[in-house]
Each structure stands twice: as structure tokens, then as C-alpha cells.
Amino acid sequence: MSDDRQSWWLTREDRGALWIPRAILAAGIIIGAVFLVASGEITQRSSQAEELEQEKLSRQAEDIITILDATNRLATEGGSPGFVLYWNAREIRFINSHIDDPGDDYYTTLENSPNNPLRPVLQKTLGPEAVGVNIHVRYQTGDGTLNRTRVLYQGPPGQNAVRESRNILLSDDVTPTLGGTSSDGDACTLGEMGGSTGTGTNGCTDKAFYAPDASPNSSVYNAIRVQITIWET
Incomplete structure (x- = not known):
């Protein structure tokens, strides 16, 4: 009986029509499997690319904050200028920050501030890459609360975004x-300025500030916390 059944399947004139739905179903399963595999690979590659980009941004932020920290510490010791002290005490703004926008006391770019100590650091670490940068300083006020001032805001x-x-x-x-x-001809110190209120001494x-x-x-004036935020634009 099994041989007759086998012959019946092999000799029926509509056997092709019977196999067509099965072939279509099998093809659909194969195509679906291929699509799932390809989608998984694309998702994995995209995730890996994002992780690599985050790692790169983290390294750049770490490099920037390390260099800025070194230059700021040199500035407090009378060395090369650091951006935390790159300040015009008469105009009460960061030097040349008003060139970008007359109403701002912070920078939006550094194109009009060629001598700004931030500029060579960012050029060296970021180069021509499309990266946004925000830099803030946090400090204590007279009543012990924290305040924040923008230095560079983009x-x-x-x-x-990553932060350091x-x-x-x-x-x-x-x-x-x-x-x-x-009054004695020397540069005004932070202590002589009387802080941010301009009620200082000695002329x-x-x-x-x-x-x-x-x-x-x-003899301690204030503890400044420098925060940098960078992100891919």
C-alpha cells in the first residue's frame, strides 16, 4: 500500500500545484530568517559604533579637563593664564566674551578670543570634529549655597553627552x-576686590570677580569646580 501511495503522489497531474504553497511558505521562512540575522547584525554594529563614539568622547573630555586643570593650577601660582582667571575685573566679564554677543558675559565661540587659554586646548584635543562644548564653573556663595557661571556655552x-x-x-x-x-601700583588680588560685589579695599x-x-x-578665597560637557553634534 505504501508503494501505491507513493506512486499516487508522483503521478498526480496537480502535484505541482500542491507543492507551490509549501514552497512559498518555506521561502518566506528562509527570507524571514535572513532578515532577522541581518537586522541583528546591523543593530549590533550600530550599538558597537555608539559605544566607540562614547568612549572617544570620554577620552576627549578627560584630556581636556586634565589639561585645563594643569593650566589653571599654574595660573594660581603666577604662571601661564588659566581660563578660571581669564577675567576682566573692570567689565565684570570673561575677557572679550562680549564680542560674540554684547549682552553675554560668557563665550559662545572662541573665534574672537585668540589669546584665550581655552582655545589651544580645545583645538588640540578636538580639532575640526563636530563636537559641542559647554564649560561651567561652580562655587560657593556667601551663604554657603552653590552658584554656577557659564564660561563657554554652545x-x-x-x-x-559626557561630563568631566x-x-x-x-x-x-x-x-x-x-x-x-x-592703590600701591600692584595688580588687584581677589581678596582686595571684595569678591563679586566690588566692595574691596586698596583702590x-x-x-x-x-x-x-x-x-x-x-586666606582661602573659594573652591571652584570646573565642569566640561561635550557631545557629538
Whole structure:
């Protein structure tokens, strides 16, 4: 009986029509499997590319904050200028920051500030890459609360943004880049300026700094926390 059944399948004139739905179903399964595999590979590659980009941004942010931290510390010791002290105490703004926008006391680009200590650092670490950068400084106010000042602001960070931060201690005897001259002919120090209110001494009452003197009864002026945020644009 099995032989007759086999012959019946082999000799029926409509056997091709019977196999067509099965062939279509099998082809659909194969195509679906191929699609799933390809989709998985694309998703995996996309995820790997995003991880690599995040790692790259993290390295760049780490490099930037490390260099800035070093230059800022040199500045507090009387060395090369650091951006935390790249301040015009008479105009009460970061030097040349008003060129981008007369109403701003921070930078939106560094194109009009060729001597800004931020510029060579960002050029060296980021180059021509399409990367957005925000830099803020945080510090204590007179009542102990925290305040934040923009240094460089290029808009809201993207979803892939990474952040790095460092702390630096400023003392009363530190002088901003354009701090003005005191009554004795020396540059006005932060302690002589009287903080952010401009109520200082020794002929420095008309100058002010962005951060106040958080510890007026000591030689410590304020603790500045520098935060950098970068993202792919």
C-alpha cells in the first residue's frame, strides 16, 4: 500500500500545484530568517559604533579637563593664564566674551578670543570634529549655597553627552588676568576686590570677580569646580 501511495503522489497531474504553497511558505521562512540575522547584525554594529563614539568622547573630555586643570593650577601660582582667571575685573566679564554677543558675559565661540587659554586646548584635543562644548564653573556663595557661571556655552547637550569635572582652590592673593591696578601700583588680588560685589579695599573697589569670597576670615578665597560637557553634534 505504501508503494501505491507513493506512486499516487508522483503521478498526480496537480502535484505541482500542491507543492507551490509549501514552497512559498518555506521561502518566506528562509527570507524571514535572513532578515532577522541581518537586522541583528546591523543593530549590533550600530550599538558597537555608539559605544566607540562614547568612549572617544570620554577620552576627549578627560584630556581636556586634565589639561585645563594643569593650566589653571599654574595660573594660581603666577604662571601661564588659566581660563578660571581669564577675567576682566573692570567689565565684570570673561575677557572679550562680549564680542560674540554684547549682552553675554560668557563665550559662545572662541573665534574672537585668540589669546584665550581655552582655545589651544580645545583645538588640540578636538580639532575640526563636530563636537559641542559647554564649560561651567561652580562655587560657593556667601551663604554657603552653590552658584554656577557659564564660561563657554554652545547649547543644550545632546543625548550622547559626557561630563568631566575638577576642583581648584583659589586663594586671596591670586590676581585675574585683567584685574586692574591697586592703590600701591600692584595688580588687584581677589581678596582686595571684595569678591563679586566690588566692595574691596586698596583702590580695588571698582573691580569684581564672578565668584565671591566664600571664606573672608581666611586666606582661602573659594573652591571652584570646573565642569566640561561635550557631545557629538
